[in-house]
Amino acid sequence: MLDNRASAWETEVMDGERNDSEKKVRSWKQDPKAVRADILRAAKAEFAENGLAGARIQDIANRIQTSKRMIFYYFGDKEGLYRAALEDAYRSVRKGEAELDLNGLPPTEALRRLVRFTFDHHRNNADFIRLVMIENIHDGRHMRAMETLSESSTTAIEQLARICEAGIGTGEFRKDVSPLVLHWQISAMCFFNVSNRPTFSIIFGEELFTDKAQGDLREQVVHAVLTSVLA
């Protein structure tokens, strides 16, 4: 837990000589890829915890074993690092979403699984949720520049569009269901469940956030989404 870095270090004391002066010779290996990756990991965590203004470059450097200097060397400035972290978080989350395969399932079952998956996926990526919250506080200012997004937008909706089309085809779904609105509904509940847990549980208690309760809640979301879609 203390040595958080993938990049390698070696510290050696001058061979046989006496040690009275602090003449340690630190030798290090160059490992730009690993250092850059370390910084990104640390930055995601730090920004997720403290926001853009609240994050401290020095603290990010401390999380792994590197110097502020390296952060500016690789990412230019604080905002550059923030943007890179946000982008990387998106990339990895999208990769996670790609694991879901709904092909060949009947529409109601596909939708059920999609909701369950989204619910769990959001819970398991709290740091990402927090980064999105923070980005919303900033009115999406930094996200606007990212081009990584274009793909994720289409895939999420297209998946839902296929399900809706199939559901309408079988006559199970209302004819006027909107994939976009459906996505909005699912996102809203799954996102809120993570994003607003602190304030919600302060006001209403932790009741809804035990493991068991979360399982129930997930099914309630499934139920709400399904019933609202059925003809």
Place this chain on the structure above:
Amino acid sequence: MLDNRASAWETEVMDGERNDSEKKVRSWKQDPKAVRADILRAAKAEFAENGLAGARIQDIANRIQTSKRMIFYYFGDKEGLYRAALEDAYRSVRKGEAELDLNGLPPTEALRRLVRFTFDHHRNNADFIRLVMIENIHDGRHMRAMETLSESSTTAIEQLARICEAGIGTGEFRKDVSPLVLHWQISAMCFFNVSNRPTFSIIFGEELFTDKAQGDLREQVVHAVLTSVLA
């Protein structure tokens, strides 16, 4: 728009004397209540825009016509001001919620109105929503100390509990509806609609956020909540 303060000012130049030196005598009226209120208003806006770490005391002072010194005079330090602002925001929002009267309405109609009201109310209090987002980023650390909350928690749920009880009584609602979960669902969608608008509309377009679309969306929320509750 430039003179944002309720408190009063007078600037007078020394009567008949020549004006070559900048010997202006500014006389001012003491108005502690107004100044304190001004600061709170400005603080709410500043914190809502920039978060706790991002907010600048000097900027808060600049919004109205006062000095940093007064802010520390009245609120001690930055966190004290933040807590006061958060508390005040809660107070005023709760007051707004109290305007809704559902007595005597049949349960489905009461629920319909409650959802519509919540949807609109959240939209109309974006600053409050942002403060809650920010507080969630901080894990509710500052909210935990507030005692103002105890009331709001009960009232919101009790109102829903009454509706549910009535709905179950008439046989219209499922017997196992949970007021708390229902509140969670309603909050999730109404909150998300405001909190995540920036990132959502960057990814999927502004489509859902035109006035017309928001009206439709509101009814979709009503529909989703109602159908999920009906027997």
Place this chain on the structure above:
DNA sequence: CCAGCATTTAACCATGCGGTACATTTCGGT
């Protein structure tokens, strides 16, 4: 009208923090 307290002004302080300058070391190519 005066004494004393509350409120406001103006100038100032300390330091945390983003960012840089410059030296030093590693490493790949030839």
Place this chain on the structure above:
DNA sequence: ACCGAAATGTACCGCATGGTTAAATGCTGG
């Protein structure tokens, strides 16, 4: 082996910003 570029270490800078000190001005009660 050696050179230049990439990567890292170390020390430092400037300043924005939270917070304070001290004095001036307004207010209120006796």
